[in-house]
Amino acid sequence: MLASMPPAAPASSSLTHDAYERLRADLLACRLQPGSRLKIADLCQALSVSLSAVREALSRLTSEGLVVAEPQRGFRVAPISAEELRDLTEVRAQIEGMCLDRAIAAGDVSWESQLVAAFHRLSRTPEREPGDPQRMNEAWSAAHASFHEALVAACDSPWLLRLRATLYAQSERYRRLSVPLAEIMRDLNREHQEIMEAALGRDAGRARTLMTRHLELTTRVLLEQSWAAEALPGPARRGLRLAAGRAATAV
Numbered sequence: 001m002l003a004s005m006p007p008a009a010p011a012s013s014s015l016t017h018d019a020y021e022r023l024r025a026d027l028l029a030c031r032l033q034p035g036s037r038l039k040i041a042d043l044c045q046a047l048s049v050s051l052s053a054v055r056e057a058l059s060r061l062t063s064e065g066l067v068v069a070e071p072q073r074g075f076r077v078a079p080i081s082a083e084e085l086r087d088l089t090e091v092r093a094q095i096e097g098m099c100l101d102r103a104i105a106a107g108d109v110s111w112e113s114q115l116v117a118a119f120h121r122l123s124r125t126p127e128r129e130p131g132d133p134q135r136m137n138e139a140w141s142a143a144h145a146s147f148h149e150a151l152v153a154a155c156d157s158p159w160l161l162r163l164r165a166t167l168y169a170q171s172e173r174y175r176r177l178s179v180p181l182a183e184i185m186r187d188l189n190r191e192h193q194e195i196m197e198a199a200l201g202r203d204a205g206r207a208r209t210l211m212t213r214h215l216e217l218t219t220r221v222l223l224e225q226s227w228a229a230e231a232l233p234g235p236a237r238r239g240l241r242l243a244a245g246r247a248a249t250a251v
Contacts, residue, residue: 019049020057027066027077028172035079038067065170082223085174089219092167096215097208099152099160104204107154112200118143118150119196123189136176145172147192151199175218186217 023043026032043054058075061067068076103111122143129135148168155161191214198207 015049016053016056019047019053020060022047023057023061028169030173030176032077034077036077038075038077064166080173085219088170089215092171093212093215095160095164095167096211099155099164100199100207100211101204102156103152103154104199104202104207106156111154114153115150115196118147119192122147122192127188174222177222
């Protein structure tokens with residue numbers, strides 16, 4: 001009789017998950033520059049984990065589109081570009097709208113209560129770090145993610161929610177770039193409140209329109225900032241400059 005395989009060591013699994021979470025946070029916050037190489041040896045040292053833990057974490061991040069695996073060359077942070085940003089915004093608006101439709105149709109009083117609570121937390125959290133207005137407040141970023149999740153929490157399609165989560169994560173990298181020195185002033189609390197009120201009022205059409213406008217404005221903010229172009233690697237910088245010129249003439 002064959003002996004059963006022993007379960008995986010909890011410590012190893014925990015270390016791999018920790019490496020994944022820390023790398024993912026750095027990727028979403030753009031602390032790891034888009035397009036830059038990821039040296040496994042350096043990551044092992046920085047994260048104090050084994051080679052296998054880093055490789056497994058990078059494989060998971062590759063499947064999420066945040067890291068690119070290059071044959072014979074290792075791993076690289078997924079690049080960003082103006083073309084991808086426009087495509088990402090359009091697709092995300094469609095998926096967010098579909099999730100909103102189904103959440104509004106299926107949402108109950110519990111969903112309404114959680115949405116109101118998520119907005120209250122977001123509206124009471126400053127977007128910028130109090131001591132450094134050019135840096136995003138991590139507490140606000142977490143509250144912002146929770147609010148957008150609460151909006152669609154009653155959606156009855158797990159696949160739509162998975163797609164939405166993937167698109168949100170990809171969008172987060174771009175949104176982080178739109179924060180420093182943004183020249184377009186926005187009343188984000190009002191934008192979020194209007195979306196929430198449309199959802200609570202069961203006005204799916206208005207909720208979708210407001211959500212699309214909300215996402216497209218973030219994209220416009222990034223494309224119109226000359227500072228953003230300078231922060232990007234060569235090809236992405238050129239693409240962003242071209243898109244910024246087109247956006248300026250279209251407004």
